[in-house]
Amino acid sequence: MLFVDASDYGSLLQMALNGIPLPAQPESLILPSVDGGAKGLGVDLLPATASICSCNNVSKGDLCAAIDGGATSLGALKKCTKAATSCGGCLPLVKQVLDAELKKSGVLVLNHLCEHFAHSRQALFHLVKVGGQKTFDETILAHGRGRGCDVCKPAVASILASCWNEHVLKPKHASVQDTNDYYLANIQKDGSYSVVPRIPGGEITPDKLIVIGQVARDFGLYTKITGGQRIDLFGARVEQLPAIWGALVAAGFESGHAYGKSLRTVKSCVGSTWCRYGVQDSVTMAIRIEERYRGLRSPHKIKMAVSGCTRECAEAQSKDVGVIATEKGWNLYVAGNGGMKPRHAELLAGDIDDETLIKLIDRFLMFYIRTGDRLQRTATWIENLEGGLGYVKQVVIEDSLGLCAELEADMARQVETYECEWKKAITTPETLKRFKHFVNADEPDGNIQFIDERGQIRPKSALEKKPAVTP
Amino acid sequence: MTEAAHWTFVCHRDDIVPNTGVAAKVGSAQVAVFRVVAPDGTEDGIFALDNFDVRSQANVLSRGLIGELSTETGPVLVVASPIYKNHLCLRSGRCLEDDAWSVKAWAVTCGDDGLIMVRAS
Numbered sequence: 001m002l003f004v005d006a007s008d009y010g011s012l013l014q015m016a017l018n019g020i021p022l023p024a025q026p027e028s029l030i031l032p033s034v035d036g037g038a039k040g041l042g043v044d045l046l047p048a049t050a051s052i053c054s055c056n057n058v059s060k061g062d063l064c065a066a067i068d069g070g071a072t073s074l075g076a077l078k079k080c081t082k083a084a085t086s087c088g089g090c091l092p093l094v095k096q097v098l099d100a101e102l103k104k105s106g107v108l109v110l111n112h113l114c115e116h117f118a119h120s121r122q123a124l125f126h127l128v129k130v131g132g133q134k135t136f137d138e139t140i141l142a143h144g145r146g147r148g149c150d151v152c153k154p155a156v157a158s159i160l161a162s163c164w165n166e167h168v169l170k171p172k173h174a175s176v177q178d179t180n181d182y183y184l185a186n187i188q189k190d191g192s193y194s195v196v197p198r199i200p201g202g203e204i205t206p207d208k209l210i211v212i213g214q215v216a217r218d219f220g221l222y223t224k225i226t227g228g229q230r231i232d233l234f235g236a237r238v239e240q241l242p243a244i245w246g247a248l249v250a251a252g253f254e255s256g257h258a259y260g261k262s263l264r265t266v267k268s269c270v271g272s273t274w275c276r277y278g279v280q281d282s283v284t285m286a287i288r289i290e291e292r293y294r295g296l297r298s299p300h301k302i303k304m305a306v307s308g309c310t311r312e313c314a315e316a317q318s319k320d321v322g323v324i325a326t327e328k329g330w331n332l333y334v335a336g337n338g339g340m341k342p343r344h345a346e347l348l349a350g351d352i353d354d355e356t357l358i359k360l361i362d363r364f365l366m367f368y369i370r371t372g373d374r375l376q377r378t379a380t381w382i383e384n385l386e387g388g389l390g391y392v393k394q395v396v397i398e399d400s401l402g403l404c405a406e407l408e409a410d411m412a413r414q415v416e417t418y419e420c421e422w423k424k425a426i427t428t429p430e431t432l433k434r435f436k437h438f439v440n441a442d443e444p445d446g447n448i449q450f451i452d453e454r455g456q457i458r459p460k461s462a463l464e465k466k467p468a469v470t471p
Numbered sequence: 472m473t474e475a476a477h478w479t480f481v482c483h484r485d486d487i488v489p490n491t492g493v494a495a496k497v498g499s500a501q502v503a504v505f506r507v508v509a510p511d512g513t514e515d516g517i518f519a520l521d522n523f524d525v526r527s528q529a530n531v532l533s534r535g536l537i538g539e540l541s542t543e544t545g546p547v548l549v550v551a552s553p554i555y556k557n558h559l560c561l562r563s564g565r566c567l568e569d570d571a572w573s574v575k576a577w578a579v580t581c582g583d584d585g586l587i588m589v590r591a592s
Contacts, residue, residue, distance in 0.1 A: 115541055137510040147510060149538030150551035150558075175490035179534040179553035187553055191529035437530075439482045439493035439504070447501075447523075447530045462528055 014046050014093075043096045052093055055086035060097060067101045074098060091386070113374060114151040117144040121299065121374045125159050134164060136176040154178050155374045158261055161297035162369050165417040168260075168297075169424060169431050180259035183435070184421055185241055190459040192448050193241065194234040195221070196258035197248050198294060201268045201286035201306070202229025211251040219244055222456045228265030228303065230256060235457050237444050239436050245422045255422040257295060261375075263302045266290035267315065271308030271325070280325030282308035285354070289323070292358065293365065295418045299372035299381075302365070303338075317345045320378040321361055329353045334364055334392070337379035346382075346389045349397060359408065363396040366407035477591050484517070484585040492533035492550065494522045498591045502577050503533035505561060507548060518561035519577035519589050520550070526572045527554035535559075540567065 014020075048061030058081050071080040074091075077098055078084050084091040111120040117140075119127065124143060133139040136156050140148050148156075153176035160166055166173065168181050180186055185193035197212065212231050216223045221244075222234040236244055258264060268286035272278030286306040296302070305316040306323040315338075316322025322333035328351040336345025349360055372381045382388055394400040396407070425431045437445045449465055450457035481495040481504050489508035494501055501522035507515040522530045535550040540558060549558040549567065558567040559574055566572035578590035 116539075137512075140510050146546070147537075147539040147548075149540055149549075150536040150556060151538075153536055153538065171488055174488045175537065178536065179531075182534070187531070187534075189527060189529065189554065191527075191531045191554075437494055438496045438501075439486060440480065441496040443496065445494075445501075445530050 014043075014050050018047060018050050020045050043093065043100050052097065053081075053083035053086075053090045055090075056082040058083040063094065063097045064101055067098060072098075072102060072107070111373070113155055114149055116140060116146045116148050116152050117156075119143065121155060121159070121376075122371045124156070125163070125370055128156075128159050129163050134160065134166065135172050136160070148176070151374075154181070154261075157181070158297050158299065165297075165414055167419070167421070167424065169421060169428070171430065174434075183238055183241060184245075184255060184259055184425060185236065186259050188234060188459070190448055191445060192234070192459070193236045193238065194232050194258070195236055195241070195244055195248075196226065196230050196232050196256035197253035198256040198290070199230045199265075200290040200294075201266055201283050203268075203283055203287065208251060208253070211248070211253070215244055215247045218247070220450075220457060222458065226258075226265075229267050230258075230265055232258070235450060235459075237437065237448055239444060242426050242432055242435050246426050249420070249423050249426060254294070254420040257421075260295075260297060261300050262295060262297050263290070263293040263304070265303060267303075267305040267319070269306075269308050269313035271306075275308060277311060278308035278325070279327055280308055280330065282306040282314065282323075282325060285323065285330070285357075286314075289321075289358075289361065292415055293361075295421070296365065296369075296414055298365070298369045300375050300377045302378070318342065319345060321345075321364070323357065326351050330357045332357055332360055335378040335382040335389070337377055341379070343379040343383075348389070348393065360396060362411040363404050363407045364392065366410050367392065367395055367403070370407075478580070478588040479591050481579075481587040481589055484581055484587060487517075487587075490537045492535065492537070494530065494533040495519075495589060497577070497589050500591075501530050502589050503535075503550070504579060504587060504589065505533075505537060505550060507537060507561070515548075517579050517581045517587055518548070519579035520559060520561065520564050521574040521577075523574065524552045524554060524557070524572075525566075525574060526557050526569075527552060529554060532559065532574070537561070542567065 046060050048059065050060045052058055052060050052063060062081055063083060066077055066080045071077040074095055077094065084094045112118050113121060113124060117124055127143050128139055131142055133142055136148065136153060139156050157173060157176040161168060168177055183193060185195055187193055216233050219236060219240055221236060224232050226232050266286040266289045268282045271282030272280055273283060289304060302320045304321040305314040305319045307314040307316045308325045310324060312324060316324050317333055318336045318338040322336055322345045324331045330352055331350045332348045332352060333345035334348045337343040368378055368381055382392060385391055395403065449460040451460045451464055479497045482493060484506060487493050487506040489506055492503050492505040495504050503520050503522040505518045509515055520532055522532050524532050531553050532550055534553045537550050539546050540549050548561040550561060551558050557572050562576060564574040564576040581587045
């Protein structure tokens with residue numbers, strides 16, 4: 001595996017600017033270290049007067065003083081000194097100074113997954129891909145120590161799924177899946193689950209709408225429209241899930257993967273088919289994209305949207321991947337986010353045709369999956385990536401790492417090996433055995449209790465529940 | 472014989488996928504029973520806790536992920552509640568984050584025949 005690492009650029013530039021003499025073996029500056037020791041360069045060699053951030057005229061000495069004064073996180077350091085707050089080009093160097101100073105003062109700087117794996121998620125991804133480990137036990141024996149925990153188990157499960165597209169339901173993966181991936185549904189506060197069938201692009205026939213209504217009515221579920229143009233059915237007990245999905249699959253529905261760290265939904269506006277302003281068929285494109293990336297496991301959930309014109313009714317710029325129609329084709333935006341810390345997506349490529357669009361999304365997603373940290377959305381990922389959007393452009397458009405063919409091949413394999421997890425589950429007797437509350441009794445969990453509100457169920461509060469249902 | 476009457480049959484060891492749990496009905500109580508196996512395949516034992524998670528007030532502990540965490544007193548086998556991820560010691564039921572969320576540990580046996588029994592009390 002060859003990865004070009006530009007992280008030394010800042011240090012090398014500073015060496016040249018400050019006239020720092022070369023070490024005895026100058027090749028050690030650019031070659032990987034052979035003896036396991038640190039390379040012979042680094043911010044430690046820079047004098048305090050070295051200018052780190054030229055936009056805001058911040059020297060290494062200014063940074064060190066701020067770190068001494070308590071600015072021990074990158075965010076605090078930027079806020080305090082204004083370094084890396086304009087063009088951001090010096091951010092990697094600022095981080096190096098910070099890490100070096102912290103290390104000097106005895107603070108350990110680690111990006112390890114957890115106490116069982118002394119690797120970042122990115123490093124572990126490559127180790128697994130090269131080492132060919134197919135299970136958690138193989139992975140921890142080869143690359144970790146101990147038995148694992150609730151942090152590294154789902155992270156490794158996600159890596160295995162991304163690397164090999166192994167069916168998450170296989171018994172050998174059972175013990176490392178979160179309850180959501182184990183039951184293929186979303187656990188709620190009372191221990192019941194919610195169910196989200198896939199509705200690609202938010203387009204649904206009246207017949208299918210009726211089926212969802214019938215299923216919800218038959219099983220007494222609470223229904224709510226989601227922000228991703230789907231319908232969430234709440235209040236299902238584990239033993240009801242196979243029957244619910246039996247009815248949904250029979251009507252042509254597939255798993256919506258709302259339970260997974262994977263593609264959720266591709267939201268769309270109605271597009272040029274109906275809308276007088278639309279310039280492209282956003283619904284057809286949204287469905288194509290959703291069906292291509294459904295089931296893809298990633299460091300975190302992925303949301304997408306396609307808007308049929310610049311009015312942006314699908315809110316694509318708040319998504320991990322956002323597509324907005326232009327007169328000539330599509331604009332592709334990446335790494336947007338809603339939620340707690342909203343971030344506008346950035347333009348990766350403009351006025352591209354259908355095939356280029358798909359190709360770039362393939363590469364972008366696979367690059368993120370390979371290099372993202374555990375539970376890191378694309379917005380945080382790109383902000384922490386040295387070089388940010390510019391670097392992503394180099395990798396996925398200019399092919400600066402020579403990786404594009406590999407990224408595309410990886411995605412092609414994912415697309416080829418997709419299967420609906422629920423369709424598989426309800427036809428696998430071994431899997432169906434897990435869908436029961438008690439191992440030794442055919443009874444539901446009496447603690448899951450509902451009460452009527454606005455014509456639907458909701459969980460009873462502790463006060464509303466009868467006493468003595470729990471030990 | 473009267474002593475034996477206090478033990479409730481749960482399931483066979485093979486009915487529990489390694490490093491997962493199941494919920495068992497013991498009298499009117501719910502008990503989470505876990506089977507722990509080391510990465511090299513060595514059976515480490517069967518453990519039993521309340522299935523009721525005090526923190527979330529839901530019967531979900533049997534669905535938690537099993538792990539091992541370092542503590543001041545050495546490594547501890549734990550289950551993480553699937554709702555809020557509070558960790559409970561499999562041997563004692565003690566919650567690592569807050570004692571108020573600790574649960575009861577149940578006496579459990581698994582003989583050479585693989586039959587798992589929990590002592591009702």
